[in-house]
């Protein structure tokens with residue numbers, strides 16, 4: 001089975017202007033992952049880890065620096081990347097964190113959901129309206145929502161509207177960038193359940209981006225942990241939670257509240273994510289890592305196989 005998404009050595013820098021001149025921000029420093037049909041890859045990392053940049057490159061909102069991104073077998077980063085992306089454009093969609101910012105406050109819900117259909121064209125008025133009604137039903141909103149405006153809905157309902165619009169053209173792959181982070185906990189569970197239900201019914205594949213491991217647990221098939229522009233560990237969901245290998249994954253996991261009083265926590269990781277304007281040499285986690293040794297300060301660890309279907313970038317596993 002071929003992956004529907006294949007990311008190889010993806011790199012991206014941004015120029016940042018400041019009083020002293022221009023500096024280079026290393027947002028992605030060689031990212032590798034793949035997503036198979038019907039699965040969800042949970043991409044986890046603190047803000048500034050590069051996870052959102054990776055998601056935006058995948059849907060064509062940000063151009064890649066170097067490396068390759070293949071979507072459904074089409075390389076969208078090559079010389080004719082734009083042509084290749086246009087071929088698969090309707091097969092992928094995205095849902096962003098903030099459902100408030102994603103909807104035009106002056107546009108009725110029916111028109112907002114129909115927007116991709118109207119841009120694609122080719123549907124009669126009746127077929128278009130039937131499709132909007134079908135999409136509302138799919139995300140659990142009443143048909144009467146059509147004539148209402150975004151401000152009449154709660155945050156969770158707005159995210160349902162955004163999801164309905166993302167599904168309008170029957171995508172196969174959806175990038176969900178922190179889709180529940182702006183919602184309260186009970187709403188989060190509802191939207192997560194909706195995404196799981198839609199995956200079941202429509203055979204969707206997701207890249208689900210989040211900043212903690214708790215949210216990702218419910219949705220992911222596999223998890224990739226990002227730190228300072230690199231993926232430091234990938235593993236099937238069951239293993240990342242029971243046996244995290246990378247010291248940063250362990251620290252992230254320890255941030256998740258646990259009911260088990262006998263659970264022994266790992267050494268606490270203090271400090272901040274390093275500046276991507278001036279990343280530390282060697283392993284970018286070494287200034288915070290309780291296990292760092294000499295080699296970590298000089299040599300960048302490479303993501304390597306560390307068990308069946310799992311990889312880790314850490315000298316402890318060399």
Ligand code: SF4
Nearest residue numbers: 283286289296314315
């Ligand atoms: Fe820690 Fe060294 Fe592993 Fe980096 S390579 S995570 S510093 S032990």
